[in-house]
Amino acid sequence: MSEHASLSRRRLFQAGGALGLAAAAESLFASQDRAAGAEPTTVVTDLGPGLVQFSLLSGLLVGDTVYIGSRNLNPPSVLAFHLPTRKVVAQTNLDAGPEPSIQALAADPTGRYLYIGVLLKGDQGKPNLFRWDLKTPDKPAVGIGRTSDRDIRDLAVAPDGVVYAVGGIPGKAPVLWEYDPAIGAVTSLGTPDPNANLATAVAATETTVFFGAGSELAGGGGASRASLFACDRRTHAFTSVLPKEMEEDPSVRELAVMDGQLIVGTLGGVKPAKFAVLDLEDLTSSTVVPTQDKTVKKFTADADHIYFASTSGVNAYSKADKTVSLMEFEGLDLGEIWGLDHVDGKLEVVSGYGFVAEIDVAAKKWLLTDLQEAGAVAGPQAGMGIAAGGGYVYLGGNGAISRRSLKTGEVVNLRAPGEAKDAEVIEGCLYTGQYSSQGIWRYAPAEGRQPGQAAHFPVEQNRPMDTSWDPVNELLLVGVQNDTEGGGALWTYSPRTGKSVSYANPIDDIQLVQAVANRDGVAYLGGGNVTKTGPRATIVAVDPVTGNEKWRLDPQQDASVAALTVQGRNLYALTTTGKLFVVDLKTRKVVHTADVTSVSKGLAAMVVNRGTVYGVSRTTLFRFHPTTFAVSTVVAGINGAWYSDPHVNVHGGKLYTLRDRNLVAVDDRPAY
Numbered sequence: 123m124s125e126h127a128s129l130s131r132r133r134l135f136q137a138g139g140a141l142g143l144a145a146a147a148e149s150l151f152a153s154q155d156r157a158a159g160a161e162p163t164t165v166v167t168d169l170g171p172g173l174v175q176f177s178l179l180s181g182l183l184v185g186d187t188v189y190i191g192s193r194n195l196n197p198p199s200v201l202a203f204h205l206p207t208r209k210v211v212a213q214t215n216l217d218a219g220p221e222p223s224i225q226a227l228a229a230d231p232t233g234r235y236l237y238i239g240v241l242l243k244g245d246q247g248k249p250n251l252f253r254w255d256l257k258t259p260d261k262p263a264v265g266i267g268r269t270s271d272r273d274i275r276d277l278a279v280a281p282d283g284v285v286y287a288v289g290g291i292p293g294k295a296p297v298l299w300e301y302d303p304a305i306g307a308v309t310s311l312g313t314p315d316p317n318a319n320l321a322t323a324v325a326a327t328e329t330t331v332f333f334g335a336g337s338e339l340a341g342g343g344g345a346s347r348a349s350l351f352a353c354d355r356r357t358h359a360f361t362s363v364l365p366k367e368m369e370e371d372p373s374v375r376e377l378a379v380m381d382g383q384l385i386v387g388t389l390g391g392v393k394p395a396k397f398a399v400l401d402l403e404d405l406t407s408s409t410v411v412p413t414q415d416k417t418v419k420k421f422t423a424d425a426d427h428i429y430f431a432s433t434s435g436v437n438a439y440s441k442a443d444k445t446v447s448l449m450e451f452e453g454l455d456l457g458e459i460w461g462l463d464h465v466d467g468k469l470e471v472v473s474g475y476g477f478v479a480e481i482d483v484a485a486k487k488w489l490l491t492d493l494q495e496a497g498a499v500a501g502p503q504a505g506m507g508i509a510a511g512g513g514y515v516y517l518g519g520n521g522a523i524s525r526r527s528l529k530t531g532e533v534v535n536l537r538a539p540g541e542a543k544d545a546e547v548i549e550g551c552l553y554t555g556q557y558s559s560q561g562i563w564r565y566a567p568a569e570g571r572q573p574g575q576a577a578h579f580p581v582e583q584n585r586p587m588d589t590s591w592d593p594v595n596e597l598l599l600v601g602v603q604n605d606t607e608g609g610g611a612l613w614t615y616s617p618r619t620g621k622s623v624s625y626a627n628p629i630d631d632i633q634l635v636q637a638v639a640n641r642d643g644v645a646y647l648g649g650g651n652v653t654k655t656g657p658r659a660t661i662v663a664v665d666p667v668t669g670n671e672k673w674r675l676d677p678q679q680d681a682s683v684a685a686l687t688v689q690g691r692n693l694y695a696l697t698t699t700g701k702l703f704v705v706d707l708k709t710r711k712v713v714h715t716a717d718v719t720s721v722s723k724g725l726a727a728m729v730v731n732r733g734t735v736y737g738v739s740r741t742t743l744f745r746f747h748p749t750t751f752a753v754s755t756v757v758a759g760i761n762g763a764w765y766s767d768p769h770v771n772v773h774g775g776k777l778y779t780l781r782d783r784n785l786v787a788v789d790d791r792p793a794y
Contacts, residue, residue: 162793164756169785171502172517173524175535176494181472182227182236183606184256185209186460188470188478189236190493191224193520194765195501198222200238202259203478203496205470208489210497212257214258214537219246221504221765228277228285229256237285237301239274250274251301251308253288267308269299269447279327280355288333292340293654296321296480297354298333299472311353314360317346320767325377325384327402329355330671332363335601336373338389342608342632343653348374348388352405367410368396372606376419380428387418387430391467391582391606397430397439397446398710411439411446416559418440420462422469424483429469431459433559435483436469438606451481454488457521457539474521475537484491493733502783504763505553507589510773512567515785518542518554523573526785528773538563538573544589544769548596548617555586555600555613562600562622566782576615585610587636587650587767588727594643597666601635610634612647632656637686639693641707644672646693648683658682659697661705677703677712687728689735696726696737704751714751718744721753725767731777734792738762738770738779743788757781 161765175766188203202212216222219242226239237621238252249265251274275290280286285301287308296320298311315335323334333354337345348371350364363373368388376387376397377728384405386398395418401407415432422429428439429449435456436449456479461472471479476498481488494500506518510528515526523536523545542554542563552565553576564576585603587610592599600613602624609627612635616622627634629649636650645666659679663672681699688694692713700719703712722739729736737744743757762768762780770779777788 130475158460163789163791165789166757166781167597167787167789168781169515169526169531169787170533171783172505172780172785173503173519173522173535174383174500174533175503175519176476176498176500176520177503177520178472178493178704179223179225179241179460181229181340181470181478182229183461183463183465184229184233184236189227190461190464190471190472190478190498191227191238191347193223194221198224198240199499200224200227200236200254201493201498202264203475203491203493205465205480207302208478208496210493212260214263215282216240216252217248217265218242218250218268220244221615222764226274226277226287226457228279228290230283231281236263237277237279239277239287239289241273241275245272245291248720251285257420265362266306266473267301269297269308271297271299273326274672275320275322276324276377277377278326278331280331281328284326284355286324288324288335290320292319295319296335298324298331305339312354312360314351315346315349318349319345320373323377325379326355327379331355332377332379332384333360334374334377334386336371336389338373338375338604339605340652341372341391341604341606342501345608347372347545349545350374350377350386363400363405365398365400365410365734367397367640371396375417376421376430378421380421380423385421385428387421389606390416392580394581395432397437399428399439408752409444411444413437413446414448420459422462422464423465424464429462429464431471433738435459436462436471449483451486451488454479454481455537457537461624474539476521502763504765504783505769506543506560506765507544508769508778508780509545509547510550510771510778512550513557514547515553515771515773516542516545516547516565517780517785518545523552523554536565536573538565541765543586543766544600546589547773548591548598551617552557553589553598553615553617554572555589557585558605559584561698562598562613564617576620578612579622579624580626582607583613583624583626586613588638590640590645592640592643592645592666593742594640595667599638599640599645599666599741601638603634603636603652605649608632608653610636610650610668612638612645612664612666623669625664626673628664629660629662630657633658633660633682636683637695639686639688641688642668643667646688648686648695650682659694659695661693673710675705675710675712677705679703684722684724684726685737687730687735689730689733694728694735694746696722697729698724702746702751702753705724716751716753718753721755721771727767727769729770729772731737731772731790732775734794736770736790738768740764740768743770743777743779745790747794748794754792757788760786
């Protein structure tokens with residue numbers, strides 16, 4: 123037993139402080155490694171849940187109640203927000219699977235049943251389609267079936283009560299699914315677009331189902347662009363009905379049937395998204411209007427306008443003039459909009475920030491209701507980017523970044539749209555790579571304001587993957603994926619001057635920049651490939667000031683780079699199949715390879731602390747010996763709940779990462 127274990131219970135209470143008795147006790151009774159002639163120690167301190175909030179991904183008005191689906195919370199839930207009282211009056215939890223979110227909600231024509239579709243990070247064979255009887259909201263929703271696509275992105279209910287679902291699973295073309303309540307079974311109606319990788323939109327009439335798909339999450343490599351098909355409900359025959367003006371867009375994002383018309387919204391890529399109105403009697407007759415935004419989604423209407431959500435806010439399409447305009451509400455930040463309905467001259471907007479905004483369209487006045495204050499139950503989320511410095515540790519989430527004081531333990535949630543995928547603290551300020559298409563955001567604690575955008579980049583460069591601070595050139599480096607077109611980018615940003623530059627496809631037009639590291643003013647980029655063919659794991663050295671390539675290396679790996687870091691003259695690289703390769707930066711040759719699948723498979727992260735390279739995977743915190751490169755476990759079974767990539771950060775000699783959904787500080791002192 124370690125010498126720390128002999129401390130008195132009184133000392134334990136004194137040590138606890140803001141972190142509490144349990145955290146202090148865990149530090150004192152931490153696991154310890156032993157080596158000949160040394161006494162290495164590993165002390166793990168539990169700092170508590172990383173980011174706690176009620177996060178959401180959908181909203182739908184049924185009668186006088188808005189039903190809201192949770193995001194990145196376990197268990198997933200749908201709550202009922204009653205508009206007259208502005209209170210949460212009911213909630214149902216679902217037994218769905220790992221890291222669940224609810225993007226798809228649809229009500230049957232009678233308003234009695236709410237159908238619920240679930241997104242998952244892994245398929246455990248459980249139902250992903252549920253039904254909640256709104257006449258008995260005290261009884262939980264029940265699983266009624268599952269689609270083998272795993273993720274349900276959208277639902278529609280035809281006038282006769284038959285349900286249609288679309289979504290997708292990586293590596294497989296999306297299917298149009300049908301659930302007939304009279305039969306009680308989910309059946310496939312076919313795959314209309316074999317080259318699409320995701321379907322996000324469905325709508326239905328008495329005779330026809332409309333299926334919208336494209337390349338929203340893994341473009342390039344032969345993936346199709348936007349596709350829109352009409353499926354005859356009787357014969358199951360598919361016919362393409364996409365307006366020609368939308369063919370270059372990456373994907374059809376939203377569909378709705380309104381007043382004899384099919385309303386269509388796309389996802390933009392190199393060019394902005396488009397809004398369209400098609401005549402259901404003659405689908406070749408359409409009005410297509412370009413927008414200035416990346417996304418067109420969430421349709422509702424009154425007598426004169428069709429309203430939709432975009433990355434900028436709420437837009438109005440004039441039925442008379444056939445023009446689109448952004449609705450201005452001074453001082454109102456709606457963040458990501460996941461629900462939009464119109465009632466009696468008012469818009470009910472469900473915001474990813476966790477509130478419902480009721481907006482009087484004519485008066486341009488609004489009322490905001492925080493859902494947690496109204497009765498929604500918050501919970502700890504799976505985390506995203508992590509950074510520490512300036513006395514704080516930060517953790518990214520959906521529409522929020524938690525800020526935890528390392529002195530007092532106080533936690534404050536900051537608002538930021540989208541997701542902070544990775545981050546760095548530079549001279550006390552937090553800088554994040556913000557998904558989707560949000561660029562770089564900045565937060566300075568001393569300024570007393572919420573985070574704000576510091577730099578924007580081409581919208582197709584939408585998914586930041588990794589960040590690295592280059593102290594020589596005083597540049598923040600960000601590796602980026604282009605979800606819709608393929609390839610990626612290197613972003614650079616100067617906190618001192620505010621200047622930002624984007625270098626598109628610095629590796630090639632297939633490989634994204636999965637990882638970035640730097641040393642002596644040179645940036646090192648690691649390639650990732652989301653397609654089944656083509657190069658992967660290419661290492662490219664770049665001058666981040668000019669964007670000029672200095673050299674490149676193909677390490678002949680069969681999988682993408684998962685993480686990079688530099689220690690001394692060596693560049694360490696992990697692949698997603700658990701291979702380590704080490705490149706001597708002077709000779710530009712691979713000097714060491716090893717199988718490290720015992721500690722790392724899939725995406726990972728690496729940092730340097732006290733001269734030693736550390737890595738974290740979804741299961742393990744580990745280190746590499748600085749001279750032999752031998753891998754050893756620091757914390758087994760850390761099992762961090764990461765929404766996307768695992769992360770680890772260093773501050774004051776301690777490693778910060780997640781164990782399950784809790785932040786932990788790890789003080790590791792190996793024998794060498």
